[in-house]
Amino acid sequence: MITTKGLTKVYESRGRQVTALDGVDLHVREGEVFGVIGQSGAGKSSLIRCVNLLERPTSGTVTVDGTDLTALAGRGHRAGKELRRARSRIGMVFQHFNLLSSRTVQDNVELPLEILGVSGAERARRALELLDLVGLADKARAYPGQLSGGQKQRVGIARALAGNPKVLLSDEATSALDPETTRSILQLLRDLNRQLGLTVLLITHEMDVVKTVCDSAALMRKGRVVESGTVAGLLATPGSELAGELFPVSGHATGPDRTVVDVTFHGEAATQPVISQLARTYNIGISILGAAMDTVGGRQIGRMRIELPGRYDENVVPVGFLREQGLQVAVVDPDAPAPATRADAPTATTDGPGTADGPGTTGSPAPTATPLAEETAK
Incomplete structure (x- = not known):
């Protein structure tokens, strides 16, 4: 479902080049939950932002659901029509929710559909359906300031699902939450993965997240994937660094x-x-x-x-x-x-x-x- 080949991202910083991704090859199978873990500066955030081309890779390819997104990117800074259409099939959940405080919960969920030109009645129907799916049907008219952190993240997940995506990207979605709320959000992601057939790619710094929800995982260091595979397979591999961290x-x-x-x-x-x-x-x-x-x-x-x-x-x-x-x-x-x-x-x-x-x-x-x-x- 998600494949990167030779993915490289180089940033210019104060006149020098910083390599965030150095030839990353990754394969995420359809319908699985795949976790990427590594220390600060390993390149996790750059990787997930390159998957949906929020960051344009310096070189390499990104293929999602059979579509080469890098071929659609073109040379301009603005995303073209075909790239925007391909992105609509990729939902993203952010660490700090990124909700609009001036909009109600329902309006926040409707926002992607509004941008896509969906009619008002259809937007409302879809938003209420998604809020019920994430357990917030009674909060449709509330504002983000009236919600807990876990509830805000559920709104963020509902918004990410508005375009009926096949892929869901999670950028440290639970790192700002307390342990109990983290468990509930992870369970929600797993339930959505199973109910909707979603392919989930998440980055995290918490080993417990990998234990709880991931089918497969990759360990990154200095912009490279140094180890990847199914969690069960890695645990059965002598000398596996990830297995040593998990257990x-x-x-x-x-x-x-x-x-x-x-x-x-x-x-x-x-x-x-x-x-x-x-x-x-x-x-x-x-x-x-x-x-x-x-x-x-x-x-x-x-x-x-x-x-x-x-x-x-x-x-x-x-x-x-x-x-x-x-x-x-x-x-x-x-x-x-x-x-x-x-x-x-x-x-x-x-x-x-x-x-x-x-x-x-x-x-x-x-x-x-x-x-x-x-x-x-x-």
């Missing part, structure tokens, strides 16, 4: 001749007493250095860092046992040779709780990642 576990070897490994549990394996089975089967003492577990996209996922006695070459069989149970295992000990990872690990899901031996209760829950500084578009 941070720590711990170091307690002494020489010890093997430290990270184990990822998901699906049915998350409810099985695998670690205790390993200890009983091979009569070895296992130390749990850290563990984290959470629900991602409705799937139970956990990570655990354990220590096995002896060097890696003495633990090849126990590590193989873990892999046979459908777990992903990555050797943490830098002196140990890192074996190949199973590519065919099962991805079954379960709603059941963790067992006394699984990551749900053997360690503390995953700590909330410290929010990264807010990134603003240059």
